[in-house]
Amino acid sequence: MSLTTRILTGIGLGIIVGLIFNFLLPDLFEPVNTYVFAPLGKVFVNLIKMLVIPIVFVSLVLGTAGISDPKKLGRIGVKTIVFFLSTTAIAIFLALVVALIVKPGVGNFQLPSEEVEVTEAPPVMETLINIIPTNPITAMAEENMLQVIAFSLFVGFAIARLGEKTNGLKRIFEQLNDVLMYLVQLVMKFAPFGAFALIATVIGGEGLEGIAAMFKYFILVVLVLILHVLVVYCPALSVLGKMSPIKFFKGFSPAMIVAFSTSSSNATLPVSMRAAQNNLGVSRTVSGFVQPLGATINMDGTAIMQGVATVFIAQIVGQDLTIAQLLTVLLTATLASIGTAGAPGVGVIMLTMVLTSVGLPVEAIALVLGVDRLVDMFRTTVNITGDAVCAVVVDHSERKLEQANTNISV
Secondary structure, X not given: OOHHHHHHHHHHHHHHHHHHHHHOOHHHHHHHHHHHHHHHHHHHHHHHHHHHHHHHHHHHHHHHHOOOOHHHHHHHHHHHHHHHHHHHHHHHHHHHHHHHHHOOOOOOOOOOOOOOOOOOOOOHHHHHHOOOOOOHHHHHXXXXXXXXXXXXXXXXXXXXXXXXXXXXXXXXXXXXXXXXHHHHHHHHOOHHHHHHHHHHHHHHHHOOHHHHHOHHHHHHHHHHHHHHHHHHHHHHHHHHOOOOHHHHHHHHHHHHHHHXXXXXXXXXXXXXXXXXXXXXXXXXXXXXXXXXXHHHHOOHHHHHHHHHHHHHHHHHOOOOOOHHHHHHHHHHHHHHOOOOXXXXXHHHHHHHHHHHHOOOOHHHHHHHXXXXXXXXXXXHHHHHHHHHHHHHHHHHHHHHHHHHHHHHHO
16 A cells, blocks of 8 residues: 555544544543544654754755856746746735635624734744844754755855865765655654544544534635646646646645645655655756745745635625735735745734735634634645645756757757
């Protein structure tokens, strides 16, 4: 039985067991979850997260060091950023248009009166300034991904520029990368059990009530996520990456399943990089640069949730969004995706930034909290899929350019 089949089996059993506890044994769910499901799920997530910072650092250093030509490094960087920001803007545009047509917030809803604890999103300028770490070790300890990425790029660039002087150091990083990839294989043997526990916790706690309460919102977000994959990612793969979408999804499915069960782009990073390199044929240089960067700044799925949720909440409170406000949502949500931590539930924090920008009540977030954990699974899957699609597109572009240069030199 393949790893993908075993993980899917674990998810299926988790759904069944979760529903049994939710409907038949609700009183037993809390102690069983506390001592069985939650610890199992936590151990699995911790095992993956243990590898995230080392893999981001080592892979980005290797990816940057492998690009000895500064022009090539800048070229790959520009292509990556343009792709990420373009697809994020398209994602929000799709979400706003579909939500305005379907009107998910029109109905007999009540605005919750309870207060929602909110963490304020940092200003965009502050995020940009804080990209440069004052202490790289502290940045790694605090899992500040943007700072870790910045430091990794500096180290990789220095290794590339020093050339033969740093061959020994480069070899050490290559060996570290081999060790980390082996550890990923070991950790993934535990994935079916971790996926089972994580899904059982969500379904056992939320049940079908969590979905039913916000059914239109939940279904609409999922449909827009699927629409985005079909109208943006599939054409990008076929036209720009010259790869069959079927081949892509078949090769990348193990990473998508892990993303679905963990709801964390960062936690899935080791698995998604392995799938891109081994199953999709993306070069280690491009994968090591694009995917760690994407796990931090490319959040198409989260942007779609924010677009739909903003329209949903505006309709519930009876506020018609103007064209200027819709453009504000588009810009704010795109910028909010930069520096958003790839961790479960962080999209809700960024949603407060979007709601505030158009004058909507922040306490209305309580309307989407009930199903956010379930929505988070779907949007995280789209987030990491977008990173991999970008890696395929950029890798094909670079190979094509190298081939053209070779032909010219011949």
